[in-house]
Amino acid sequence: MRFTTGSIRVEPDRKYVVLPRLGRLKVHESARKLARRLEAGTARILAATVRREGGRWYVSFTCEVVRAARTPTRPDSVVGVDLGVTHLAVLSTGEQVPNPRHLVEATGRLRRLARRVSRRVGPDRRVRRDPSNRWQRATRQLARAHARVANLRRDGLHHLTTRLAREHATIVVEDLNVAGMLRNRRLARHIADAGFAELRRHLHYKTEWNGGRLIMADRWFPSSKTCSGCGTVTTKLALAERTYTCTTCGLTLDRDLNAAINLAALAREVIDDRSGRESLNGRRADRKPPPAGLVAVKRPPGTAMAGNTGTVPPQGGTTPRLLVKAH
């Protein structure tokens, strides 16, 4: 449910938001950051969206925000990011960013709950059977567990992408053929979990906010098969091989680190190559000039900063559920 007109505001105590028709709602998270911006005049609310997900109510605000221009803490830094399966990401700096452990654990719980649902008596339209209370309870638990996995994943991605965009001026990622990789059943789960597409999307707008840039290597760029030492391209490299060994110069290093270093090198090539030849051997550069001065960014829904989204607890006298259904 989306409101674009009427009185949408945050109460001065930052614990309540006021929406048209729904009135004053208590939020679980503080709306402090948004309220500060509103008071300082650097944000204007354009719309508010109320939704229910995993047993919780959410309100998110679409805002027009005036952002101060930022520069990355390391203005000359180039980092290659290899998005992986064994690790969430491997950076050309040598850092390995692990997949969040609690996410893997939550996935096990998800499977258990799904099994529980399937063993209970669900609705059957053919014989007009209503679902049992036990089935309904298990279904609610499953929905909550799904929401938790989604939240954990989102949180991990935001932490990584914010850190990268604040620190480095140029970030290079691979434009992976995710659809093609999903056909591999064993890989599919991990890839879906790691949320590659989401990560790239985050990097795209966060580099822009921080005055950096994102370069996407073409999906045919042989980042894994090229030797980062001498540039020799290997024709075959099995996915199971975790270590890269160059047959020409004898260089041996972690497969993903090798790829990350190649990506970083690609960026230097693109930066040096300012003579207009932006496309090089089918490589694509996605360049954005750093914004000058103050920039107004209209945030698309769903990308609201933490603090702009309040959670309305499902119970309590002001539960908007009845009100939402009434309209």
Ligand SMILES: [Zn+2]
């Ligand atoms: Zn080599």
